[in-house]
Each structure stands twice: as structure tokens, then as C-alpha cells.
Amino acid sequence: MAQSDVLLKLKGVKTYFFTDEGTVHAVDGLDFQVRRGETLGIVGESGCGKSVTSMSILRLLGKTGKVIEGEIMFDGENLLDLSEEEMRKIRGNRISMIFQQPTTCLNPVFRIGEQIIEALQIHQGLSGEEANKRTIELLTLVGLPDPVRRMRSFPHEISGGQAQRVMIAMALACNPELLIADEPTTALDVTIQAQILDLMRELREKVNTAIILITHDLGVVAEMAENVMVMYAGKAVEYAPVHALFEAPKHPYTQGLIASTPVLGNVRDELETIPGQVPSLLNPPAGCRFASRCAHKMDQCTQEEPPLIKLEGDRLVRCWLY
Amino acid sequence: MTVSNSTSENLLEVRNLKKYFPIKGGLMRRTVAQVKALDGVSFSIKKGETLGLVGESGCGKTTTGRTVLRLIPPSGGEVLFEGQDVLKASSSRMRTLRRDMQIVFQDPYASLNPRIPVGQSIAEGLTIHNIGTPKERLDQVAQVLDRVGLNSGHMRRFPHEFSGGQRQRIGIARALVMQPKLIVCDEPVSALDVSIQAQVLNLLNDLQKDLGLTYLFIAHNLSVVEHISNRVGVMYLGRMVELASRDQLFRKPMHPYTKALMSAIPLPDPTIKRDRIILEGDVPSPVNPPSGCRFHPRCWLAQDICKHDDPIFEEKEPGHFVACHFAQG
Numbered sequence: 001m002a003q004s005d006v007l008l009k010l011k012g013v014k015t016y017f018f019t020d021e022g023t024v025h026a027v028d029g030l031d032f033q034v035r036r037g038e039t040l041g042i043v044g045e046s047g048c049g050k051s052v053t054s055m056s057i058l059r060l061l062g063k064t065g066k067v068i069e070g071e072i073m074f075d076g077e078n079l080l081d082l083s084e085e086e087m088r089k090i091r092g093n094r095i096s097m098i099f100q101q102p103t104t105c106l107n108p109v110f111r112i113g114e115q116i117i118e119a120l121q122i123h124q125g126l127s128g129e130e131a132n133k134r135t136i137e138l139l140t141l142v143g144l145p146d147p148v149r150r151m152r153s154f155p156h157e158i159s160g161g162q163a164q165r166v167m168i169a170m171a172l173a174c175n176p177e178l179l180i181a182d183e184p185t186t187a188l189d190v191t192i193q194a195q196i197l198d199l200m201r202e203l204r205e206k207v208n209t210a211i212i213l214i215t216h217d218l219g220v221v222a223e224m225a226e227n228v229m230v231m232y233a234g235k236a237v238e239y240a241p242v243h244a245l246f247e248a249p250k251h252p253y254t255q256g257l258i259a260s261t262p263v264l265g266n267v268r269d270e271l272e273t274i275p276g277q278v279p280s281l282l283n284p285p286a287g288c289r290f291a292s293r294c295a296h297k298m299d300q301c302t303q304e305e306p307p308l309i310k311l312e313g314d315r316l317v318r319c320w321l322y
Numbered sequence: 323m324t325v326s327n328s329t330s331e332n333l334l335e336v337r338n339l340k341k342y343f344p345i346k347g348g349l350m351r352r353t354v355a356q357v358k359a360l361d362g363v364s365f366s367i368k369k370g371e372t373l374g375l376v377g378e379s380g381c382g383k384t385t386t387g388r389t390v391l392r393l394i395p396p397s398g399g400e401v402l403f404e405g406q407d408v409l410k411a412s413s414s415r416m417r418t419l420r421r422d423m424q425i426v427f428q429d430p431y432a433s434l435n436p437r438i439p440v441g442q443s444i445a446e447g448l449t450i451h452n453i454g455t456p457k458e459r460l461d462q463v464a465q466v467l468d469r470v471g472l473n474s475g476h477m478r479r480f481p482h483e484f485s486g487g488q489r490q491r492i493g494i495a496r497a498l499v500m501q502p503k504l505i506v507c508d509e510p511v512s513a514l515d516v517s518i519q520a521q522v523l524n525l526l527n528d529l530q531k532d533l534g535l536t537y538l539f540i541a542h543n544l545s546v547v548e549h550i551s552n553r554v555g556v557m558y559l560g561r562m563v564e565l566a567s568r569d570q571l572f573r574k575p576m577h578p579y580t581k582a583l584m585s586a587i588p589l590p591d592p593t594i595k596r597d598r599i600i601l602e603g604d605v606p607s608p609v610n611p612p613s614g615c616r617f618h619p620r621c622w623l624a625q626d627i628c629k630h631d632d633p634i635f636e637e638k639e640p641g642h643f644v645a646c647h648f649a650q651g
């Protein structure tokens with residue numbers, strides 16, 4: 001793999017929130033990379049730090065959150081060193097984002113066409129007429145019915161699935177090198193989800209965009225991702241190519257996650273469960289963070305945190321069993 | 323196993339149930355249109371059975387559950403519980419019915435009062451119905467807490483002290499304490515992580531086996547519904563479009579919408595490549611449902627007849643009901 005192939009590389013990233021109740025160790029030492037054109041899936045239980053990871057990359061953490069350690073290298077540049085002004089040029093231009101709730105990202109008082117046209121004028125320096133033409137192209141590309149008329153709609157006048165398509169059109173307006181999609185289809189019905197996933201696949205092929213796809217739906221990951229990172233309580237616990245991960249999950253948490261998912265067409269009497277619940281990120285336990293729920297726990301597990309251990313076939317696992 | 327033939331094993335029978343919500347508008351707040359949330363839905367549930375109800379957002383699943391329980395009045399149709407019409411029940415009969423039929427909601431957070439200890443929330447139904455002495459109620463609450471995998475020590479705690487999965491267990495305990503015959507579970511696991519979801523599904527299964535409960539299980543996740551149901555009904559835009567045993571429905575779906583729905587579900591197995599039916603367009607509005615077959619604007623099998631003739635919901639194979647002019651296995 002040539003070095004320039006790597007588009008994004010996180011090294012030892014720690015993102016903490018400083019709250020009245022204490023310090024939330026939301027992301028606690030994260031390393032991963034994404035190649036150009038690659039789709040990386042990130043899965044994990046609610047609250048494990050998936051969204052905070054993406055917000056750290058985009059530097060949209062708000063007042064209480066801060067990346068306190070590590071590097072976020074994007075195309076050879078550490079995003080953490082950029083000024084706010086420089087960062088603004090990257091956001092929505094070289095890196096785009098699709099959020100779970102599309103309507104929260106569309107400005108309710110502007111027509112959807114105007115919003116895309118404006119983005120194109122600011123980021124791509126297109127003239128009004130060029131931007132207008134490109135907007136129609138994009139809305140057609142994302143399969144919005146009757147795009148010329150729809151451009152004049154306000155966000156509340158379109159359905160959730162349509163709003164999500166407008167968001168994708170906006171995210172792609174600038175042919176981004178990296179698209180971060182945080183639960184892009186969770187709020188949608190499955191038939192609409194199928195349309196949107198189809199669309200993302202098509203666009204990936206046309207524009208060679210790298211995608212970070214965050215979801216808790218293992219089905220979506222299996223279908224879309226080349227590589228998968230599994231997170232648990234602020235840490236990556238497993239990293240593997242998608243086929244290898246589903247064929248032979250290594251980390252006890254990943255194993256439990258896959259075994260507890262009901263699979264269409266494969267009814268079992270009893271679903272496997274993972275007992276207990278996720279530890280608090282205010283005072284994460286010493287040692288392995290999964291230990292309180294793990295059936296393979298050993299003495300060592302609660303004393304010393306397991307490192308990410310390299311396995312064959314480009315795999316990493318954070319567990320003392322290996 | 324029929325939708326409408328009355329048999330004594332049916333705990334619940336729903337016939338041609340309708341619910342129209344008025345849309346008010348203008349200065350006079352007159353009814354300007356109606357949301358046809360339920361437009362003639364029929365099904366039955368046998369004692370001890372789980373009927374799953376699936377369909378996309380807004381198709382009328384929750385409205386079905388709430389109308390059956392008479393939490394909202396229907397606009398038409400019949401609901402028979404143990405052979406008696408719930409909608410015409412006397413107030414004393416209604417009191418027993420309110421105990422016999424319970425509901426578990428999707429959002430364990432919203433359905434518990436944050437300011438009162440969970441023990442009191444669980445006992446609420448008993449208190450309202452004046453069942454037992456305070457001491458007896460306490461015992462019963464302790465018993466159901468134990469039953470759902472919590473313990474009596476949890477009684478004095480407040481909702482915020484519990485995780486999502488635990489709160490859902492509390493919601494189930496609250497229904498169980500009334501010793502119901504039927505529980506309507508409205509998306510009981512949709513808000514939970516998969517590992518926690520599995521715990522709650524297993525619990526519901528165990529309770530059914532031990533107590534002979536009957537469930538109407540509402541969910542939009544077909545894998546979950548397949549896992550838990552004996553029979554499954556598929557709804558589209560206020561109508562039941564297909565109803566069959568679990569195996570019939572999942573092995574041999576007959577309605578084009580059901581087929582599309584199943585093909586659209588991403589499977590957690592990257593080695594499987596399926597032919598996916600990608601539907602065109604969005605779900606239409608129940609205010610102005612399409613003429614003829616309501617699915618026709620999105621259906622790839624639609625013919626002219628589908629635009630003006632509403633297909634009848636009929637038994638195409640034993641126990642397998644479908645509303646489609648061109649239903650095929």
C-alpha cells in the first residue's frame with residue numbers, strides 16, 4: 001500500500017468531555033486509518049464513542065469536549081493543527097458528513113435548492129447559473145422525484161427519506177474525498193434504506209469517495225463495508241476485513257454482538273445475550289473494559305489493559321486471549 | 323386458523339377495524355380531511371400465541387394496538403376479546419378487560435414517571451383497581467421484579483438509575499403485575515442495543531412459556547418479528563396486506579410489498595449476495611391513499627386493474643391471507 005493511499009489516519013486520539021459530573025473519557029486512545037475509496041464500518045453499542053469519533057475528526061465537539069491527545073492526519077496534514085478558518089474550508093468540501101437526523105442539518109428557513117447552490121458557490125466557486133445546473137444534476141442523481149420543483153421546497157415539506165437524499169446530495173456537492181455517514185439510514189424505513197444504500201454505493205464507484213460508515217446495524221455493515229472497526233466503551237476492540245469479521249469474530253464482545261443479533265431466515269430458540277451493561281465512561285474500569293460482561297475473563301483482565309494485538313490477515317484484537 | 327371465523331381458541335378477534343383521525347383546519351377548526359390510519363383491518367390471535375405486526379412507519383401498527391385496547395375509540399369495526407365485544411363492554415366488564423389487556427411501550431424512558439420510585443409505578447395498576455392491601459401489592463411488585471430479572475431492592479430506585487434494558491424490564495413488570503391475558507408489545511426492543519434487545523426478547527419468550535401469555539407484538543424489524551412470532555401480519559397504509567404463519571410468510575411471501583420488504587433487509591453476512599427489489603418512490607400519505615390497490619404506485623407488478631380495483635384480503639392458501647390481484651408464492 002503506497003503511503004499516499006492513506007487518506008485519514010488517527011493516532012492515539014483521546015477525546016474527553018469536561019462536565020459537572022466529571023471527565024467523560026468518550027474516546028480513549030483510538031488508532032485507525034482509511035484509504036482513498038475505502039469504506040470503513042464502525043459498529044458498537046450506544047455510547048461507545050462512534051459519533052464523538054466523527055465529531056473529533058470534523059472538530060465539532062462544542063465547548064465541553066476536547067481532543068486532548070493524538071493526531072488526526074488528513075492527506076498528510078494534522079487537522080488538529082489547523083485554524084478554525086482552514087477547518088471550515090475542509091468541512092463540507094473535502095470532508096462531508098451525513099447525520100442521523102437529516103432535518104437538523106438542513107436550515108429550516110431556506111429552500112433546499114438554495115442551500116445546495118450556496119454550498120457550491122462557496123466551496124467550488126461556481127457562478128449562480130452553474131451552481132443551479134449542478135444542483136439539479138445532484139438532486140436527480142440522488143433520485144429525488146421532480147427535482148426542479150423540489151428545489152423550491154422547504155425542509156419540512158419533504159419526507160424523511162427525501163431529506164436524507166437532499167443531505168446526501170449536499171454532502172456530495174463538492175465531490176468530497178471523505179464522507180462520514182453517522183447512522184445515515186437508522187431513522188428510515190428499510191425500503192427507503194435500501195434506496196439510500198444503493199445510492200451511496202453508486203456514488204462511491206463514481207467519485208471514489210472514502211466512507212466512514214457508523215451504524216449499529218450489522219447487516220448494513222456486512223453489506224457496505226470493506227473493513228470494520230468494533231468499538232467498546234471508547235476503545236477499538238477489534239479491527240478486521242468484513243468477511244473475516246463475520247466468519248470468525250475474535251473479540252468476545254464482537255462474538256456476543258453477532259450471536260445476539262436475530263438473523264432473518266435463521267430462527268433460533270434462544271438468542272445469545274451479553275449479560276450486564278456498558279461501564280460508565282466517567283470512571284472507566286482499569287484493565288479490559290469488557291471484563292465485567294466477559295465469559296472468558298481471567299485475573300490478568302482486570303489488572304492490565306490488553307493492547308491491540310496483531311493477528312493474521314490484517315486483523316487487530318484487544319484481548320488477552322490472543 | 324382463519325382471520326374472521328369465530329373459534330373459541332381465539333383470545334382476540336379484530337374485524338374490519340377502522341380509525342380515522344380528523345385533520346382540523348381553517349378558522350372554524352372544522353374537519354377538512356381525515357387520516358385513514360386504519361382502514362378495515364381484520365385478524366385474530368389464539369390463546370398463548372404471538373402475532374407479529376410489521377410494516378413501515380405510519381402504516382397503522384400503533385393505532386391498531388391502541389384501538390384494540392380501547393385506549394382510543396375506533397371509527398368502525400369490532401374487537402372481540404374472549405368472544406365479547408370490547409367496544410360495547412359495560413363499565414364493569416371494562417374494568418376486568420383493563421386488567422386482562424396490558425401494553426408495553428417502545429420508549430422505556432418516556433413511559434415511566436421520572437419522579438416516582440419504580441416500585442410505585444409498577445404497583446400503579448393494582449392501586450387504581452384497588453387490588454389487595456398495600457402489603458400484598460408490595461409482595462406482588464417484588465415477585466414480578468424477580469420474574470423480569472431484577473430484584474425487590476430495585477423498588478425504591480428512580481427510573482434514571484436504570485439502563486435502557488432494565489427500564490424495559492420495568493415496563494414489562496408493570497404489565498405483568500396485573501396478571502394479564504394479552505399484552506400488546508409496541509416496539510418493545512426498538513430503542514435497545516442488540517445485546518440488550520436479545521435479553522428482553524428471551525425474557526418475553528420465557529414469560530409466555532411459563533404464564534401462557536398471548537402477545538400482539540408490533541415492530542418494524544422483520545428479523546425480530548420472525549424470531550418471536552407464531553404468525554405475522556404485514557400492514558401497508560392502514561391495511562393488512564398479508565397474514566400467515568411465520569414459516570409461510572418468511573419462506574413464501576406472496577404479496578409484492580412483503581417481498582420487497584424482506585429483500586430490503588441487510589443481512590449480517592457479507593457472503594450473501596441477494597437480488598434486491600428496490601421500490602420506487604416514498605410511502606404515500608394515508609390522507610389521500612392511492613385508488614385501487616394502495617401499493618400500486620410503488621408496485622413493480624401493477625397492472626391496469628390495480629389502479630381502480632381494491633384487491634380483497636382473502637385466503638389464497640390454507641391460513642395464508644393476501645390482498646393482491648396477482649399474489650404468487
Ligand SMILES: Nc1ncnc2c1ncn2[C@@H]1O[C@H](COP(=O)(O)OP(=O)(O)OP(=O)(O)O)[C@@H](O)[C@H]1O
Nearest residue numbers: 017019024026045046047048049050051052053281
Ligand atoms: N457533549 C457531551 N458532553 C458529555 N458527554 C458526552 C457529550 N457527547 C457525548 N458524550 C458522551 O460520550 C460518550 C460517547 O458518545 P457518542 O455520542 O460518541 O456515542 P455513540 O457511540 O455515537 O452512541 P449512539 O450509538 O447512541 O449514537 C457517551 O458516553 C456520551 O454520553
Ligand SMILES: Nc1ncnc2c1ncn2[C@@H]1O[C@H](COP(=O)(O)OP(=O)(O)OP(=O)(O)O)[C@@H](O)[C@H]1O
Nearest residue numbers: 343357359378379380381382383384385386542608
Ligand atoms: N392522534 C393522531 N392524530 C392524527 N393522526 C394520527 C394520530 N395518531 C396517528 N396518526 C396517523 O396515523 C397513521 C398511523 O400511525 P401509527 O402511529 O399507527 O403508525 P405506526 O405504524 O405505529 O408507525 P411507526 O412505525 O412510525 O410507529 C400515521 O399517518 C399517523 O401520522
Ligand code: SF4
Nearest residue numbers: 288291294301319320
Ligand atoms: S481481555 Fe479478558 S475480559 Fe477482556 S475480552 Fe479478553 S478475555 Fe474478556
Ligand code: SF4
Nearest residue numbers: 615618621628646647
Ligand atoms: S394488487 Fe396489483 S398493485 Fe397491488 S400489490 Fe398486487 S400486483 Fe401490486
Ligand SMILES: [Mg+2]
Nearest residue numbers: 050051052182
Ligand atoms: Mg452516535
Ligand SMILES: [Mg+2]
Nearest residue numbers: 383384385508
Ligand atoms: Mg408506532
